[in-house]
Amino acid sequence: MELAITRDLEVKSGTTSFLGLPLFRQAFFFISYLMSFLLKYMTSRRLAYFLIFFLLFFTNNIQSQVNIMGKPGYMMTPSADWFEEKPLGFTFSYVPNEYSLFETPVDKNTLNFYNVRAGITSFMEVNLSIARRPQIPDKIGVGDRQLDFRFRLLKEKEHWPALVLGWTPPGSISPILAHDYLVATKHFNTSLGNFSASLGYGSPYVLVRSPEGNFLDLQIKKKKDYKGVTYLTGFYGAASYMPVNFGGIMIEHDTQTFNAGIFVKYKEWLYLQAYTFEAKKIAFTTSINFSLDFSPNTLRKYAKDLD
Amino acid sequence: MRNAGFENVQVLGANDSFVVFFEHREFRMPYHSMQLAKLIIDNSDAQPYTKLSFIPMYHNVPIGKYTAEGYNYSSLTQLETEAFQTHNKVLKNYRISLRIQPEVIARFGFYTDPFETKFNINLNSRIYIARGLSFQTGITVPVVNNLDNQSLELRLAPSMIHYFNQARDHHFISLSLGSFYNNRYGIDFEYRHADLNKRWSFGFAAGLTGFYWLNGLGLYNEPLDDIYLKADAEYRLPFENLSLKLTAGQFLYKDKGLRFDLVKQYAAAEIGLFASSTNIGTTTGFQFAFSLFPGKLYRNKKLEVRTTEEFRWEYTYNNFEPVAHDFRLGMPRLSEVLRQYNQNFINPLK
Numbered sequence: 001m002e003l004a005i006t007r008d009l010e011v012k013s014g015t016t017s018f019l020g021l022p023l024f025r026q027a028f029f030f031i032s033y034l035m036s037f038l039l040k041y042m043t044s045r046r047l048a049y050f051l052i053f054f055l056l057f058f059t060n061n062i063q064s065q066v067n068i069m070g071k072p073g074y075m076m077t078p079s080a081d082w083f084e085e086k087p088l089g090f091t092f093s094y095v096p097n098e099y100s101l102f103e104t105p106v107d108k109n110t111l112n113f114y115n116v117r118a119g120i121t122s123f124m125e126v127n128l129s130i131a132r133r134p135q136i137p138d139k140i141g142v143g144d145r146q147l148d149f150r151f152r153l154l155k156e157k158e159h160w161p162a163l164v165l166g167w168t169p170p171g172s173i174s175p176i177l178a179h180d181y182l183v184a185t186k187h188f189n190t191s192l193g194n195f196s197a198s199l200g201y202g203s204p205y206v207l208v209r210s211p212e213g214n215f216l217d218l219q220i221k222k223k224k225d226y227k228g229v230t231y232l233t234g235f236y237g238a239a240s241y242m243p244v245n246f247g248g249i250m251i252e253h254d255t256q257t258f259n260a261g262i263f264v265k266y267k268e269w270l271y272l273q274a275y276t277f278e279a280k281k282i283a284f285t286t287s288i289n290f291s292l293d294f295s296p297n298t299l300r301k302y303a304k305d306l307d
Numbered sequence: 308m309r310n311a312g313f314e315n316v317q318v319l320g321a322n323d324s325f326v327v328f329f330e331h332r333e334f335r336m337p338y339h340s341m342q343l344a345k346l347i348i349d350n351s352d353a354q355p356y357t358k359l360s361f362i363p364m365y366h367n368v369p370i371g372k373y374t375a376e377g378y379n380y381s382s383l384t385q386l387e388t389e390a391f392q393t394h395n396k397v398l399k400n401y402r403i404s405l406r407i408q409p410e411v412i413a414r415f416g417f418y419t420d421p422f423e424t425k426f427n428i429n430l431n432s433r434i435y436i437a438r439g440l441s442f443q444t445g446i447t448v449p450v451v452n453n454l455d456n457q458s459l460e461l462r463l464a465p466s467m468i469h470y471f472n473q474a475r476d477h478h479f480i481s482l483s484l485g486s487f488y489n490n491r492y493g494i495d496f497e498y499r500h501a502d503l504n505k506r507w508s509f510g511f512a513a514g515l516t517g518f519y520w521l522n523g524l525g526l527y528n529e530p531l532d533d534i535y536l537k538a539d540a541e542y543r544l545p546f547e548n549l550s551l552k553l554t555a556g557q558f559l560y561k562d563k564g565l566r567f568d569l570v571k572q573y574a575a576a577e578i579g580l581f582a583s584s585t586n587i588g589t590t591t592g593f594q595f596a597f598s599l600f601p602g603k604l605y606r607n608k609k610l611e612v613r614t615t616e617e618f619r620w621e622y623t624y625n626n627f628e629p630v631a632h633d634f635r636l637g638m639p640r641l642s643e644v645l646r647q648y649n650q651n652f653i654n655p656l657k
Contacts, residue, residue: 087573118578118593120571121547126580126593128622142422147591147624169591215589292573296334297601299343302311306350 065240065250065263065271066287068093069129069177070115071150071166074238075261075275075283076231076254079198080164080185082152086269086289087119093285099257099277101131102176103228107140109133117289123152131177146177161186170207171215178206179232193243202232202255230256250275308347312603312611313340315364315400319390323357326372328391330364332404335598335616336574337363337370338378338653345375362387363648366471366638367397368439370648371503378657380503380650382476397435402608405432408615409599410447410488412454425454429464433637439472443485443637447521460523467637477502481641489634491516491559493531499641503648506543510642511536516559516634535559541642543651548572550646559632562587566631572652577643583631590625596643619643 067073070091072081095111132143148168156162161184168178183200242248247264261275317328331340359375412425431445445464467485486492493516501508519528537556552568564585576597599614
C-alpha cells in the first residue's frame with residue numbers, strides 16, 4: 001500500500017527523479033551511520049548480540065513518532081496512530097523560516113512549537129500547541145496558541161486501517177493553525193521490518209470568529225484566502241519504514257511539499273526526528289511520551305526491595 | 308508500617324480478621340497507601356489473616372473501610388468508630404510533616420514579556436490538633452516573578468485553620484479560616500454528599516474572602532467583601548475513570564455563571580478539561596494534578612520531609628478576564644479528595 005502511495009505522490013509532484021533523492025539520501029546517511037557505528041564500536045561478539053537483539057525486536061516494533069505539533073504522525077502530517085499506553089506527551093519542534101506555517105510578513109519567521117498531548121479517553125485526545133517565534137517575540141508575543149482534539153473513529157484491524165478525525169474547536173479570531181482532517185493509517189509488519197502508510201484529507205475551510213462578536217459569531221472562509229494558510233489543505237500521504245527497532249525513515253507529502261526524514265528512539269519514550277523539506281532545509285522534532293499509570297516512587301522502591 | 312511513612316496506625320481485630328487504620332500523607336491516592344500497607348503486612352511476620360480491611364484516614368478522619376482483597380468500600384461500623392475514638396492519639400501518633408510545594412502562576416501573551424510567570428516554593432506543614440482540626444502554615448520562597456510587582460522577599464505562606472469531618476456517613480464538610488492561595492483571605496465552607504460506592508455526588512461551597520498581599524512582612528489587604536456561593540453535581544461515568552461535573556453559582560468577583568468539567572483519573576495523575584461561561588466572559592482550558600517526584604526525602608520517627616502529594620495547575624485560554632475564578636486552600640477541594648476514594652475508581656486499578 002505504501003508503494004501505491006509513493007507512486008501517487010510521484011505523479012502529483014510531476015518530478016519522479018526528485019522524490020527519490022531525499023529519501024535515498026536520508027536512507028543512505030542512516031545506513032552508513034549505522035555501519036560506521038557497527039564497525040567502529042562492535043567486536044564480533046557484540047555484533048552477534050546486536051544481530052540477535054535486532055531479530056528479536058524485528059516483528060513487534062511499535063512506532064510512536066509525532067509530527068511538529070506533537071500529534072502521532074510523521075513530519076508535518078498527523079497519522080491515525082494512537083498511543084494508548086502513553087497518554088501524555090511533550091514535544092518540541094523546529095521549523096525553518098522558509099517552511100513556516102505562517103504566511104503573512106508580520107508573523108512568518110523561524111518557528112518553534114511547544115506541544116502537550118493528553119489522552120482523556122481511549123478515543124479522545126487533546127493537544128495544546130504554542131507556536132513561538134523566538135526571533136520576534138516583541139512583535140507577536142508568546143505566539144499563537146492552538147487547542148485541538150483527536151477522535152479515534154476506528155481501531156486498526158488486520159485488513160482495515162485505523163481512522164482518526166482531527167478537529168479544532170472554532171472560536172479563535174486568528175485560527176491560522178486550525179486544522180480539521182480525517183486520516184487512515186495501516187501498519188505492515190514484515191520480515192524486512194515494519195512499514196506504516198497514511199492517507200489523509202485536510203479541510204480547506206476554516207471558521208473565523210469576528211473580533212467583536214461572541215463565540216458563535218463565525219464565518220466560513222477558504223484557508224488560502226485567510227492569511228494565505230496552506231497547512232493541511234487537501235489530500236496528504238505519508239509512509240514510514242522501521243528496519244530496526246530503534247529507528248527508521250519516513251517520507252510524506254504534506255499537501256504542499258515533499259519531506260523526508262529519519263527517527264531514532266531511546267527506550268520507547270524518547271524520540272528524536274530530523275528531516276528535510278524538499279531536501280532544501282533541515283528541521284527537527286523531539287518528543288517524550290509516557291504512561292500515567294505508574295505507582296509512586298516509594299511504592300515502586302518498596303516492591304523492588306522485596307524482590 | 309511506621310517506617311514506611313504510615314501514621315496513626317491502629318490494628319483492630321480478633322482471630323484472623325483484622326482492620327487496620329492508618330494515614331499516609333505522601334500519596335495522593337489512598338489506593339497506593341493501601342497497596343503499600345498490604346505489601347508490608349504480607350511480607351512481615353505478622354499473624355496470618357483470612358480477612359483484612361483498611362481504613363485510610365484523611366486529616367485524622369476515617370474515610371471508609373476497604374477490603375484488602377477487592378478494595379470494596381463500606382462505611383465504618385459503630386464498633387469500629389468507637390474503637391477508633393478510643394485509640395486515636397492525634398498529637399502523639401503523627402510526625403511533623405514538612406512539605407515542599409511549588410506554586411506556578413503564569414500568564415502568556417503580552418508582547419513585551421510573553422512568558423509572565425511567578426514561581427514560588429512553599430515550605431509548609433500541617434499540624435493536627437484534634438480529630439479533623441488542623442493548622443497549616445509555612446514560608447513562601449519566591450524564586451521568579453515577572454508577573455506582578457510582589458517582592459522576592461521571604462513571606463508567610465498561606466496559613467489557615469482547617470476543619471474537615473465526615474459528620475455522618477457520606478456527608479463531608481470542610482471549613483477553613485485564614486489566608487489562602489491566589490491572594491485570598493477569609494472564610495471558606497464546603498459540604499459534599501458522596502457515597503463512595505455510588506457514581507453521583509453533590510456539593511456546595513461558599514466563602515467570604517478579600518484580597519491580600521504580602522511583601523516580606525508588609526501586608527496590604529482589601530476588605531472582606533467578596534461572597535461566593537456555588538453548587539455542583541458530579542457523575543462518574545461507568546467507563547474509563549471519567550467524571551463529569553457541572554458547577555453553577557456565583558464565583559469570585561461576583562461573577563455568576565456555569566462551569567463544566569470533564570476529569571480523567573489515571574493512577575499517577577488527573578487530567579481535566581473545562582469550559583465556563585459567566586457574566587465576565589467565556590473560557591476553556593485544562594488542568595492537571597499529580598504527586599511531585601520523588602515523594603519522601605527524609606523520614607525518621609518524628610519528622611518527615613517530602614514533596615507535595617498534589618501539585619495542581621490550571622490553564623485557561625482567556626487569561627485576561629477572571630472567568631469563573633476559584634482559589635485554593637491548603638488542601639485539595641472536597642470533590643478532588645473524595646474522587647480518589649471512590650470504590651469505582653480504586654476497584655479496577657488492582
